[in-house]
Ligand SMILES: [Fe+2]
C-alpha cells in the first residue's frame with residue numbers, strides 16, 4: 001500500500017497526500033530582466049503557449065483561492081484545514097510572481113496582447129463567478145488544478161522540457177510546478193467533502209478544458225502573430241510538433257488528463273512526490289547562480 005493510501009470503510013481506498021509532502025508557501029522574488037524572447041529553447045510556439053498560460057494565472061489563482069475559501073468553514077478535518085492554508089498561501093504567491101512575469105511580457109513589446117489576454121481572463125472568471133454556484137466554482141477549481149498538476153508533472157518528469165528553459169525563467173516555472181504538485185489534491189479533497197458529485201466534477205473538467213484550450217490557442221497565436229511568426233513556417237511547424245505532436249508536451253499528458261474522468265479518481269493515486277525533491281534541488285542551485 002502506498003504511503004498516500006489509507007483504507008476506509010466500506011471497501012473504498014481513500015487517498016491522501018503523502019506525509020513527505022508539505023504544502024508550504026515559499027517566497028520567491030525573481031529578478032525578471034533581459035529574458036530571451038524565445039526563452040523556451042528558442043521555440044516560439046512553446047514559449048508563447050506558456051506565456052499565454054501565464055496571463056491566466058494572476059486572476060485564475062485568485063478564483064481558485066476564493067472558491068476553496070468559500071467552503072473552508074465546512075471542513076472539520078484539521079489536516080485538510082492546514083492544507084487549505086498552505087494552498088491559499090502558495091496560490092497567492094503564484095499570482096504575484098506571474099503578475100511580474102506578465103508585466104515583463106508587456107515591456108518586451110507584447111503590451112496589447114498581454115493586456116487583452118489578462119482582461120479576457122478576468123471577464124471569463126467574473127462570468128464564472130456570476131453564473132456558477134459556489135459548488136460548481138469549486139468543481140471548476142478542482143478540474144483546473146488537475147490540468148495544472150499534470151502540466152507541472154510533464155515539466156518535472158522529463159528534463160527534455162525544463163532544461164530547454166532559460167535559467168532565469170526556469171526558476172519561475174520549476175517553483176510553480178513543485179507547488180502545483182504539492183497542493184494538487186487540496187481543491188479536490190474539499191470538493192469531495194462538501195459535494196463529491198461525480199457528474200459535476202467531470203462536466204467541470206470537460207468545459208474547463210474547452211475554455212482553456214480556446215483561450216491558450218487564441219493568445220498563443222496573438223503572441224506569434226505579433227512576432228510575424230507566420231513568416232517562419234519551419235520554426236512554427238517544429239514548435240507545434242513539440243506542443244501537439246505524438247511526443248508533444250500536451251499530447252503526452254492526455255492519459256493523465258483522462259484519469260480524472262474515472263469515478264474513483266484521486267490526484268494522489270499517482271504518487272509523483274519523488275519528482276519534487278529533485279526539482280527542489282535544481283531550484284536551490286538556480287537560485288544561487
Ligand atoms: Fe498556482
Ligand SMILES: [Fe+2]
Nearest residue numbers: 091145148180
Ligand atoms: Fe494550484
